[in-house]
Amino acid sequence: MIFNTESISKLEKKYRTHLINSLSGFKSANLIGTQDLFGNTNLAIVSSVFHLGAHPPLVGMIIRPHSSPRHTLENIIETGFYTINQVNGDIYKQAHQTSARYDKFESEFDNTGLTKQYLGGLNAPYVKQSRLKYGVKLVENQCLSVNDTQLVIGLIVEIHVDDKAIDDDGFVNLQAIDTVALSGLDCYHSTEKLARLPYAKK
């Protein structure tokens, strides 16, 4: 099937949203934990978290301005901190439910059965059920003028990960902790390792 600029622009809105959301390939599934200055917590599933650099350890994500995670963005700007919690096979349904349009003072923790956890003195809640999670300090928040989405860049300040998941060389076995991958807007997948490949040489 072939689509061009004209046929893409004529697609029915939901069809186009599903199609375009599938093009980048498999996405990460992460829960972003935040709170406001009064301790009201928020939890939002985000599929756009991406690696930005290892030294310093930086992570990026895209947040749409009028989407469910907008309260998350307000909290991040207010406190300067957030947690990123990988979604695993035991909690993907609860994680997906955080995308419902709860009001700002309805915590997604209370409404989904996911459990708040405070670690390392960070003023943002972790998800207890997540097996790989880390605390992040806001470094930069910029509006991408091309479509008014927000690019949020953070510095990783602490990492909590199940011992069994880390190999001797620092590689984390995401399959061992049952981290899920996302496709499109709403499809969750477990994974099966094909191979780790050696550093490529000419």
Place this chain on the structure above:
Amino acid sequence: MIFNTESISKLEKKYRTHLINSLSGFKSANLIGTQDLFGNTNLAIVSSVFHLGAHPPLVGMIIRPHSSPRHTLENIIETGFYTINQVNGDIYKQAHQTSARYDKFESEFDNTGLTKQYLGGLNAPYVKQSRLKYGVKLVENQCLSVNDTQLVIGLIVEIHVDDKAIDDDGFVNLQAIDTVALSGLDCYHSTEKLARLPYAKK
């Protein structure tokens, strides 16, 4: 296992690279096809392609300044166009091999056995073996000052996808076309669908 800012900074470089690259979760695996104004082609595997918006259809990616895909970035700036080709289980080894440090005028196509394909008049080569691929027009290229990586944003101008992969609602079944997911720097995975979940409501 717990790491904090101090212990992260003290990690051996390769260990830290593997660890931090694992934190974002599963990544997409895509081949970026480009050519210079003389038609010299380039192909680079990139794990940082992410969905940016459906209307207009936009896609982002991060390119490190001194990495293997730097020739790709030069070509994108020169011609204004590139292709993004999803990596599947049949070609992930060849795709990984494109990350070797070939010289600018050694084409990764010739060196990996992947086949050039020109479609739709776009002045950038596709990968014939890829089952979901699209042509992209450069919209914006900015340096992220936080670590001197390049954020490249493009407009999707044409899409080529196997008919059997698209559902009635526009969702693309990435599993049906055997698209792989990546973890860390070098681990490739096939996927198994858990479920598509309905739009979440309060």
